[in-house]
Every structure is written in C-alpha cells, then in structure tokens.
Amino acid sequence: MAGAPTPSLLDQPVTALAGAGPVTAARLAERGLESVRDLLDFLPLGYQDFRALYPLSALAGLPEGQMVVVRAVVRRARPFFRRLLDVYLEQDGVQVRARWFRPNAGMVKTYAKGNLVALAGSLRRAKDGTVELIQPRNVTALMAGQAGEKSGLGLRPRYPVVEKVPGRVIEKLVTTAVEQAAGLVPDVLPAGVAKRLGLPSIADSLRQVHQPDASLSDEKLAELLAGQAPAQRRLAFEDLFVVQVGLALERDRARRAAGWRCDVDGEEVLASARAALPFVLTSGQERAIRALFADLTSATPMQRLLQGDVGSGKTAVAFAAALLVGRSGGQSLLMAPTEVLAEQHGRTLAAWGGKAGLRVGVLHAGLDARERRSVLGAVATGDIDLLVGTHALLEQSLRVARLGLAIVDEQHRFGVRQRAALRRAGGWIPDEKTGMVPHLLVLSATPIPRSLALTAYGDLELTTLDESPPGRQIVATHLGVGEAARREALAAVKAVVAAGGQGFVVCPAIIEQKQGRSGRRASALSRFRELGPLLAPTRVGLLHGQMSSAEQQEVVAAFRAGKIDVLVATTVLEVGVDVPRASIIVIEDAERFGLAQLHQLRGRVGRAGQESSCFLLTGAQNSEILDRLTFVAETSDGFRIAEEDLRRRGPGEIYGERQTGVVGLWLRNPTGVAGLVEKARREAEVLFAADPALASPESSPLRQAVEARWLRRRPIAEEAG
Ligand code: ADP
Numbered sequence: 001m002a003g004a005p006t007p008s009l010l011d012q013p014v015t016a017l018a019g020a021g022p023v024t025a026a027r028l029a030e031r032g033l034e035s036v037r038d039l040l041d042f043l044p045l046g047y048q049d050f051r052a053l054y055p056l057s058a059l060a061g062l063p064e065g066q067m068v069v070v071r072a073v074v075r076r077a078r079p080f081f082r083r084l085l086d087v088y089l090e091q092d093g094v095q096v097r098a099r100w101f102r103p104n105a106g107m108v109k110t111y112a113k114g115n116l117v118a119l120a121g122s123l124r125r126a127k128d129g130t131v132e133l134i135q136p137r138n139v140t141a142l143m144a145g146q147a148g149e150k151s152g153l154g155l156r157p158r159y160p161v162v163e164k165v166p167g168r169v170i171e172k173l174v175t176t177a178v179e180q181a182a183g184l185v186p187d188v189l190p191a192g193v194a195k196r197l198g199l200p201s202i203a204d205s206l207r208q209v210h211q212p213d214a215s216l217s218d219e220k221l222a223e224l225l226a227g228q229a230p231a232q233r234r235l236a237f238e239d240l241f242v243v244q245v246g247l248a249l250e251r252d253r254a255r256r257a258a259g260w261r262c263d264v265d266g267e268e269v270l271a272s273a274r275a276a277l278p279f280v281l282t283s284g285q286e287r288a289i290r291a292l293f294a295d296l297t298s299a300t301p302m303q304r305l306l307q308g309d310v311g312s313g314k315t316a317v318a319f320a321a322a323l324l325v326g327r328s329g330g331q332s333l334l335m336a337p338t339e340v341l342a343e344q345h346g347r348t349l350a351a352w353g354g355k356a357g358l359r360v361g362v363l364h365a366g367l368d369a370r371e372r373r374s375v376l377g378a379v380a381t382g383d384i385d386l387l388v389g390t391h392a393l394l395e396q397s398l399r400v401a402r403l404g405l406a407i408v409d410e411q412h413r414f415g416v417r418q419r420a421a422l423r424r425a426g427g428w429i430p431d432e433k434t435g436m437v438p439h440l441l442v443l444s445a446t447p448i449p450r451s452l453a454l455t456a457y458g459d460l461e462l463t464t465l466d467e468s469p470p471g472r473q474i475v476a477t478h479l480g481v482g483e484a485a486r487r488e489a490l491a492a493v494k495a496v497v498a499a500g501g502q503g504f505v506v507c508p509a510i511i512e513q514k515q516g517r518s519g520r521r522a523s524a525l526s527r528f529r530e531l532g533p534l535l536a537p538t539r540v541g542l543l544h545g546q547m548s549s550a551e552q553q554e555v556v557a558a559f560r561a562g563k564i565d566v567l568v569a570t571t572v573l574e575v576g577v578d579v580p581r582a583s584i585i586v587i588e589d590a591e592r593f594g595l596a597q598l599h600q601l602r603g604r605v606g607r608a609g610q611e612s613s614c615f616l617l618t619g620a621q622n623s624e625i626l627d628r629l630t631f632v633a634e635t636s637d638g639f640r641i642a643e644e645d646l647r648r649r650g651p652g653e654i655y656g657e658r659q660t661g662v663v664g665l666w667l668r669n670p671t672g673v674a675g676l677v678e679k680a681r682r683e684a685e686v687l688f689a690a691d692p693a694l695a696s697p698e699s700s701p702l703r704q705a706v707e708a709r710w711l712r713r714r715p716i717a718e719e720a721g
C-alpha cells in the first residue's frame with residue numbers, strides 16, 4: 001500500500017533475516033518465534049565459557065568441570081561399535097582423551113589420524129587422575145578464522161532447544177537479529193526509572209544478554225551465570241514493571257467503579273447456605289464467608305484471593321458468595337481450568353443450589369450447539385444465577401444480564417490476563433446498563449509468598465482458609481525407587497480395590513515418548529493397557545486431556561459411580577477432581593511433576609476422611625531428585641511445599657505466566673526477586689500517580705507494552721496431559 005509506513009524490522013517475520021528460509025521459519029513459529037522481535041526476546045538459558053584456549057599440558061592442573069577449548073592433532077581414534085568413540089589428541093608430547101557416547105558414523109572420518117581439530121567441552125578427571133573431555137563440541141570450523149592462540153570462542157549463549165532447528169542456526173539468527181534490530185527496540189522504562197535504579201538501556205541489555213562481552217571478569221561472569229547481571233536485572237525488571245503498571249490500572253479502574261451492592265441480610269443467607277450444605281461449615285469457612293459478605297454488601301467491587309490448601313473446602317465458601325449475590329438479584333460466573341472440574345462443580349453446586357433456590361448452569365466447549373444456545377439464552381435473560389464453566393466463559397458471545405460476581409477457581413492454572421478478561425470479556429466491564437464492575441473472587445490452593453503475591457495477585461486482598469474440615473487424615477506417602485517399588489505399589493492398589501476402595505495411577509504423559517538417554521517415561525496409554533490384565537479383576541479406566549469432553553465426563557461419571565475401580569490418568573486429575581471414595585494414588589515418574597503439583601495430586605485421595613496412601617514412584621537415582629521427592633513424602637503442609645517448590649523451580653507456574661530464559665533464571669532467586677518486585681510496584685505507583693492515563697509521549701511504548709500484555713487473549717495454560 002502506497003503511503004503506509006514501513007513496518008519496523010522488529011515486526012517483520014524472521015524470514016526478513018539472512019539465514020531463515022520458510023522451513024526454518026515454520027519450525028521457529030511452532031515455538032512461538034515468529035517475528036524478529038521474538039528472536040530478541042528468546043533469551044539464553046545459560047552460557048558456556050569458551051574463552052580460554054588451553055595447551056593440553058595445562059589441563060591436568062585445572063579443576064573438574066572447567067570449560068576449555070583445545071586445539072591439537074589427532075593421534076588415534078578408537079570407535080567401540082556405535083556406542084563409544086575415544087579420540088586421543090596430542091600436543092607437545094602430551095596426550096589427552098576425548099570421549100563421545102553414541103557417535104555418528106561420520107565422526108570417525110572427522111577424527112582421522114593427523115587432523116588438526118579444535119574441541120570445546122568440560123573437563124572430567126578419571127579415577128587414575130588423568131583428565132579427559134567428555135562429549136565435547138567440535139569447534140574446528142568456528143576456530144578456523146581465529147588468529148593467535150589466545151583468541152578463544154568467547155562466551156557462548158545456550159538457547160532453549162527448538163525442535164528440528166540446530167542450535168548453531170538459532171545462535172546465528174539471534175546474532176543477526178541483535179546486530180540489525182536491537183537498536184530499534186523501544187525503551188519501555190521511563191528514563192527516570194532506569195536512571196534511579198541504574199539499569200542499562202534495553203538495546204544494551206539485549207546485546208549483553210545475547211552476546212556477552214568476552215572480557216568479563218570472573219566476578220561479572222558469575223553474576224551473569226546466576227542471572228544477576230545488570231542487563232538481566234533490567235529485563236526482569238521491565239517484565240515485572242509492565243505487570244505492575246497493568247495492575248495499577250486495574251486497581252484504579254476497580255476503585256473508581258461501582259460494585260454490585262448486595263442489599264440483603266448476610267446472616268439470613270448464611271443460614272440458608274448452612275441448611276443447603278451436606279456438612280457443617282468449619283469456623284475457618286464461616287470466617288471467610290463473613291469476610292466475603294462484608295465486601296459484597298459494600299459499594300466497592302471486591303477483589304479477593306481465597307487461598308487454602310487442597311481439600312480445605314473453598315468451593316463451599318464460593319457457593320455462599322454466589323448465593324448472596326443471587327439473593328440480591330445478581331448473577332455469578334465461576335471459571336475452572338478443566339472441563340472435568342467444571343462439570344464436577346456444576347454438579348455439586350447445582351445440588352447445593354437446588355436446596356437454596358440458586359439456579360446453576362454449566363458452559364464448556366463440550367456442549368453441543370443446542371445446549372450451548374440454551375445456556376447462553378438463560379444467562380442473558382437472568383434465568384441462571386450461577387454459571388460454571390471453563391475458559392469458554394471468556395467467549396464474546398456470552399452476555400450476562402446482571403453480573404455481580406466473577407469467581408476464578410484454581411487460579412494458578414490461569415494467567416493474570418485471563419482473570420482480567422473474565423471480568424471484562426463480552427463487554428462486562430463496566431456493565432453497559434448499570435455501569436457496575438462485578439466483584440472478583442479468586443480461589444487458589446497454591447499458597448504464594450508475599451513477594452509473588454504482589455506480582456501475580458497484586459490487586460487482591462487475601463483471605464486464608466487455614467484449617468481443613470474435621471476428620472481429615474494425612475495421606476501416608478511412600479517414595480519408591482525402581483521396579484520392585486512399583487510392584488509393591490500396584491499390590492497396594494489391588495489390596496485397596498479388593499477391600500472395596502478406589503484409586504488412581506497418574507502418569508506424566510499420554511503416550512510413550514522416547515527420551516534419549518534418560519529412557520522412557522510412563523505413559524497413561526501404555527499403563528492403561530498393561531494394568532487391565534495385571535490387576536484383574538480390577539476394572540481400570542483411562543482419563544486424559546486429549547479425550548473428547550464427552551468421553552472424559554463418561555469416565556469420571558463411571559468412576560464416581562463405582563463402575564471403575566482404578567483410573568489411569570494424566571494431570572487432568574490435578575485440579576479439583578473430588579471422588580470421596582478414592583483412597584490410593586500412585587504417581588509414576590514422580591520427578592516429572594512439580595512439588596506443588598504432587599501435593600495437589602495427593603489431595604485427590606482421602607477426601608472422606610478415610611485412611612489413604614500415595615506412592616511416589618521414580619526410576620531416578622539422582623540425589624537432587626530423591627531429595628525433592630522425600631521432601632513431599634515427609635511434608636503435608638501445602639504452604640511449605642509451595643515455598644520449597646518456588647525455591648527450587650522458580651515461580652513461573654505460580655506467577656501464572658510462563659517465565660523463560662533469563663527472566664526465569666533471575667526469578668529463580670526468590671529473595672532477590674522480592675526486592676525487585678517491590679521496586680517495580682513502587683515505581684509503577686509513582687508513574688501512575690503522575691500520569692494515570694499513560695498519556696505522555698514518553699509513556700507511549702509502556703502503554704503499548706501494557707496493552708499487549710494485558711489485553712491479548714491467550715488460551716489458558718494447556719494441560720500437561
Ligand atoms: P478445595 O479447597 O480443595 O477446593 P473442596 O471445596 O473441593 O476443597 O472440598 C473438599 C472436600 O471437602 C469436598 O468433598 C467437600 O464436600 C468437603 N468439605 C468441604 N467443607 C467441608 C466441611 N466443612 N466439612 C466436611 N466436609 C467438607
């Protein structure tokens with residue numbers, strides 16, 4: 001189009017760069033790397049120090065694990081079939097061995113006697129004290145242009161793997177992107193903020209993160225490897241700052257709007273909730289309900305996070321809130337992360353609601369067109385008081401007549417944005433006719449430290465359910481390593497079923513995936529086939545996220561009805577599935593799950609107060625993994641587990657937005673993060689006070705970043721299964 005401004009190179013597809021053809025571009029796109037900007041944001045996971053070119057004679061004096069580059073002549077090569085290749089290098093009479101496992105056929109030729117080769121890798125010290133290079137990288141070609149013995153290969157970034165795109169191609173493309181486009185990235189941070197905090201510019205930060213200076217001191221290098229270099233802090237800060245500005249806008253919007261004021265007697269509603277529920281509310285639940293009622297009967301929109309461990313009874317609290325809203329003539333929405341959970345909530349809440357005069361409906365992608373139309377119609381006319389659903393609730397076609405309350409269950413499965421979208425989707429905010437903003441209630445079983453609470457839930461007040469319903473017992477958790485332990489666990493399952501109980505076997509994947517050297521993972525499909533005959537006459541069922549929603553419902557219903565004894569499942573089970581009779585859960589390849597996830601899974605059993613057990617199975621011998629699993633086995637407190645999870649894994653999942661690369665690396669340090677989050681929040685408030693509409697020209701890139709981050713609709717975190 002004539003006259004249209006040329007788009008910045010940043011927004012152009014990766015094919016705009018030399019070296020990216022359509023095939024590579026398609027493979028990159030699968031990993032979310034579509035534009036030049038995406039390449040710049042594709043941050044390294046770490047770095048390899050290939051700076052020092054060492055003479056072979058110096059290696060003996062270096063510590064194990066040291067990264068080195070050597071250049072020497074091949075003395076001889078010894079292949080052991082296809083399993084192993086040993087190459088002996090020689091220089092000034094010193095020989096050093098390099099060893100590869102599973103060499104490919106061409107390598108023997110590469111390492112023919114007399115060839116001069118350059119290798120980069122880490123040192124290992126053999127039992128006899130000699131040093132060797134294990135699985136080094138051949139950098140002969142890379143070194144070819146380098147003059148002088150001193151010039152090594154520098155600090156090389158290590159990027160996340162992109163399927164079918166070789167690492168060197170990625171490295172090359174990112175390098176080109178940095179050279180041609182880093183200078184074009186708009187600076188989102190107001191200059192004053194960057195200056196106050198001593199943060200480098202975005203262009204410099206990107207350059208340093210992708211192409212660290214080869215002359216870094218050891219101290220600076222350590223900083224970089226720990227994700228603490230100024231460039232990395234800058235990128236992490238920017239990320240947090242954008243979130244905080246978004247939260248500030250959200251808070252402000254909510255503060256200024258009018259909420260749905262429930263003009264009814266809370267005590268009366270509480271009494272009918274009590275009468276409708278099949279159990280006696282714990283005092284913790286009563287306290288939480290009163291706190292919610294106080295918010296709901298005031299004119300300011302509620303923004304509250306209700307956190308409580310798995311099984312602490314958050315659903316009943318949400319029910320009471322919806323009942324209050326319903327009694328005042330308003331409607332509520334409850335969003336759950338899976339169809340199975342939405343269905344289950346629908347069933348439970350409809351049963352309770354039936355006794356209290358609350359009309360409950362369910363909406364998810366599994367409904368047929370007619371059912372869907374009828375639900376949408378009933379919500380629009382106000383004939384449903386509480387609509388339970390999946391992210392299908394975020395569809396534009398949903399119109400709610402008098403939305404008073406939006407509830408998000410299992411918040412950790414959603415991003416910050418989806419929460420905002422739930423209140424806003426379909427033009428709910430502010431309500432066209434009434435100008436009101438619905439109250440918001442967020443439920444979470446994954447307790448979070450305060451530093452993160454400020455980020456992920458920065459706009460919310462906090463209520464904690466810190467006691468479980470009476471009679472709950474600790475799930476006896478056993479850690480089992482290897483085949484024998486697995487047989488033992490299955491015997492336990494058989495015994496439970498023989499005694500009339502039910503159980504779960506959880507696998508990390510649906511189908512078998514070859515995993516290189518680390519072997520196979522247990523898959524739900526193969527376990528399902530295997531366990532039928534093995535556990536006969538036990539009736540075994542299968543549940544995973546790729547089954548159609550009708551199939552999933554059917555299986556869960558059969559399990560609930562006791563027609564299936566053992567359910568083999570993926571992590572679709574993680575959230576919420578509530579079948580009180582289940583009393584044993586076996587988790588295969590437990591090291592594949594996060595700690596909080598294991599705790600959630602374990603929370604699926606013993607829900608009726610019966611004695612119950614959990615087997616964490618692993619084939620791993622690695623002491624770090626065993627440590628981790630032992631911790632879960634020995635700890636029943638969800639708060640402590642969540643904290644440990646955070647410490648070990650970084651807050652990506654808890655934060656609700658996937659954190660990758662350097663920012664993720666940086667955030668892995670929760671003590672450091674607390675300070676940065678606080679700073680981001682403070683700076684966001686300062687900025688917001690001065691320029692609440694982000695209207696100044698200087699704020700324009702920031703405004704765009706906030707909009708991109710908050711308003712873009714993304715699918716919810718897909719299920720691992
Ligand atoms: P979560 O907090 O994990 O969402 P749920 O709301 O699913 O927990 O409740 C877990 C189980 O405990 C459900 O079976 C529910 O019916 C039961 N429950 C909830 N509150 C009580 C209570 N006060 N007394 C007895 N059982 C309860």
Ligand code: MG
Pocket residue numbers: 314315409576
């Ligand atoms: Mg729940």
